Amino acid sequence: MxxxxxxxxxxxxxxxxxxxxxHAKAYAADGAHVVLLDAPSGLATVPYPVADEDDLAAAHAEVDAAGPGAVxxxxxxxxxxxxxxxxxxxxAGRLGGIDVxxxxxxIFSFAPSxxxxxxxxxxxxxxxxxxxSWTLARAAIPHMLGRAGANLVFVGSVSAHKGIAATGHYVAAKHGVVGLMKTLAIELAPEGxxxxxxxxxAANTTMATNPAMAECVHYQEGRGSNMSNLLPVGLIEPRDVTDAVLWISSDHARYVTGEVLKVDAGFTVR
Ligand SMILES: NC(=O)c1ccc[n+]([C@@H]2O[C@H](COP(=O)([O-])OP(=O)(O)OC[C@H]3O[C@@H](n4cnc5c(N)ncnc54)[C@H](O)[C@@H]3O)[C@@H](O)[C@H]2O)c1
Incomplete structure (x- = not known):
């Protein structure tokens, strides 16, 4: 194993x-070869800057320094x-295939309703x-076939599991990814x-800490119960999510498929 x-x-x-x-730095530190995709163009409705090519170049250097593999x-x-x-x-041509x-x-955005x-x-x-999520899966799967342990990890959200006011588009999209993830689990199981x-x-990244979030929280006040974590923490750290991503994609989780692992400090329990 x-x-x-x-x-x-x-x-x-x-x-x-x-x-x-x-996630990328942790995979690199674990000895993986890591492929980074980012720097989208033309996103006009996001109330904070997304990453650009300079950010991607800086990330490349950080990931490269984190481990011995190719980046x-x-x-x-x-x-x-x-x-x-x-x-x-x-x-895949340069690195021999894709395992994960x-x-x-x-992205995150909102309106009063x-x-x-x-x-x-x-x-x-x-x-x-x-x-x-589908374009990434569709592009990756042909390069995963025949590789022992290969798997897909979709990043959901608490918004994948309950309605949250002012963000129905984000909630609907994340719920949709649950269906995609489960369907692919069925279709890909025969391939292993x-x-x-x-x-x-909510995690400590630009998406949650940018100034526009205060307006979003205002729109959500009084419009849904239990809009807080059960455990006494406001924002979790990226590393908390990374640990779960690494575990579920490793062979330690080799019989886990079609599953959602919430790293939500109990947000969706109540
Ligand atoms: N931060 C939170 O509170 C939180 C909570 C639950 C789930 N999530 C999810 O976690 C994931 C990571 O978000 P994050 O918290 O690191 O936020 P982030 O904004 O720091 O990072 C998101 C990254 O995705 C890139 N991106 C956005 N649109 C893209 C596109 N069309 N093509 C390529 N790259 C694109 C951005 O440039 C950015 O680098 C997202 O799927 C988000 O929905 C975030």
Missing amino acids: VLSTDGWVVVVSGAARGQGLS LSYAADVRDAGRVAEVLADA AVANAG TWELSPETWKECSDTILYG IRSNMISPT
């Missing part, structure tokens, strides 16, 4: 910062299925989170490929 991801080829979308960067990074928007397929084919794909890229979202806001969020989801509560 392989006890770590040493020597594996791991793809992480949204890897230029935040949780994705944390490849690509400017690729997960909404561009052709580009994602092209870069994963290139990475982590669909982590995501979900019916007041602009169509553009709905579409950018859904295209990045739901369609973008697993498919799972890690669902974090």
Whole structure:
């Protein structure tokens, strides 16, 4: 049994910062070869800056310094299925295949109520989170076939498991990824490929700490119970999520598939 991801080829979308960067560095430290995708273009409805090519270059250097394996990074928007397929084919060609794909890229936006979202806001969020999870999986799976232990990890959210006011597009997209993850678990089981989801509560990254979040929280006040963690913590750290991502993608979890592992400090319990 392989006890770590040493020597594996791991793809992480949204890897230029935040949780994705944390995952990428941890895989590198574990001995994996790591492929970073990020630096989307043309996202106009996100109330904070997404990562750019400079961020991706800085992330590449950090991941490279974290471990002995190869690091490849690509400017690729997960909404561009052709580009994602092209870069994963290139990475797989250079590194010999793909063992793990982590669909982590995501954006967050809001409106006072979900019916007041602009169509553009709905579409950018859904295209990045739901369609973008599928574009990564579709591009990775052909390069995973025949590789022992290969698996997909989708990054969900507490929003994948309950309704949350002012963010119906994000909630719907994350719920959709649950269905995608489970369906792929069924389809890929005969190939020995697993498919799972890690669902974090609010984490200490730009997505949750940017100034616009205060307005979102204001819209949510009094419109849903239990909008807090059960455990006494406000924001969890990326590393808390990374530990779960690494475990579920390793052979330690070799018979775990179609599963959601919540790293949510009890947010969804009540
Ligand atoms: N931060 C939280 O509170 C929280 C909570 C639950 C779930 N999540 C989820 O965790 C994941 C990681 O988010 P984070 O907290 O690290 O936020 P983040 O904003 O720091 O990082 C997200 C990364 O995804 C990239 N990205 C966004 N759209 C993209 C696209 N179309 N193509 C390629 N890359 C794209 C961004 O450039 C950025 O580098 C997301 O799926 C998010 O929905 C976050």
